[in-house]
Amino acid sequence: MLRYLPFLLLLCLPTWGQAQTEPSLAGKNVLFVYGGWKGHEPVKCRDYVVPWMESEGATVVVSDSLGVYADSMLMDSMDLVVQIWTMGQIAKPHLKGLLQAVRNGCGFAGWHGGMGDAFRQETEYQFMVGGQWVAHPGGFVDYEVHIVDREDPVTQGVEDFAMHSEQYYMHVDPNVKVLATTTFNGDHNAWIDGAVMPVVWKKTYGQGRIFYTSLGHLLDHLRVPGSWTMLTRGLRWAAESKYQPEEAWRSPVYDRP
Numbered sequence: 001m002l003r004y005l006p007f008l009l010l011l012c013l014p015t016w017g018q019a020q021t022e023p024s025l026a027g028k029n030v031l032f033v034y035g036g037w038k039g040h041e042p043v044k045c046r047d048y049v050v051p052w053m054e055s056e057g058a059t060v061v062v063s064d065s066l067g068v069y070a071d072s073m074l075m076d077s078m079d080l081v082v083q084i085w086t087m088g089q090i091a092k093p094h095l096k097g098l099l100q101a102v103r104n105g106c107g108f109a110g111w112h113g114g115m116g117d118a119f120r121q122e123t124e125y126q127f128m129v130g131g132q133w134v135a136h137p138g139g140f141v142d143y144e145v146h147i148v149d150r151e152d153p154v155t156q157g158v159e160d161f162a163m164h165s166e167q168y169y170m171h172v173d174p175n176v177k178v179l180a181t182t183t184f185n186g187d188h189n190a191w192i193d194g195a196v197m198p199v200v201w202k203k204t205y206g207q208g209r210i211f212y213t214s215l216g217h218l219l220d221h222l223r224v225p226g227s228w229t230m231l232t233r234g235l236r237w238a239a240e241s242k243y244q245p246e247e248a249w250r251s252p253v254y255d256r257p
């Protein structure tokens with residue numbers, strides 16, 4: 001086997017070269033869909049995040065209707081969908097269009113309830129996201145965001161930081177790559193004292209890359225420096241599903257036998 005190693009390494013080279021390309025929104029087609037519960041400032045977020053993506057070189061289609069997900073020609077042309085749509089309901093053909101596009105390699109990214117608490121009835125949507133919000137004990141509280149993966153390009157150089165916002169308690173898929181966590185105290189629910197909860201993660205769904213951060217109840221919370229750095233890098237990473245090879249990671253929660 002060893003004598004074949006040089007050939008195997010040569011075969012791997014093109015993949016490595018590709019993987020080292022810096023993720024970027026330049027030249028990417030992005031669909032930004034906003035709506036749902038207004039408390040999460042979907043319009044303010046649109047007016048901040050869309051111009052930023054355009055400044056990165058993306059062509060952004062903006063929609064305030066979930067119906068856009070059923071436009072298969074448009075969806076096929078997209079590299080990334082960014083959604084802020086807290087709660088609400090989605091019609092079956094619209095959900096089907098979104099899931100199909102992501103399975104085919106369109107990235108999907110977002111934050112807080114706009115992605116992690118949308119369409120509560122839809123388990124397949126939650127399967128794609130990798131988590132669902134269930135509680136934020138105490139409302140606005142002081143908490144720490146702890147970077148657990150310092151090697152990932154999304155988190156490199158980001159230090160732990162403090163938040164005063166909703167601390168999301170979520171039901172999380174054990175098969176996500178956790179990048180940052182927060183630890184709950186028992187001030188509001190004694191039984192969760194010490195619970196370590198993912199805050200930022202990445203995963204895949206079919207060919208599509210999924211990026212999620214639970215930070216961002218208000219636009220100002222999304223813009224906290226560490227939070228904004230991870231979001232922007234996460235959006236760039238998720239937009240690359242169709243152009244960069246799949247990343248593999250082991251679930252950090254459970255060891256495989």
Ligand SMILES: [Zn+2]
Nearest residue numbers: 112113166217
């Ligand atoms: Zn919120």
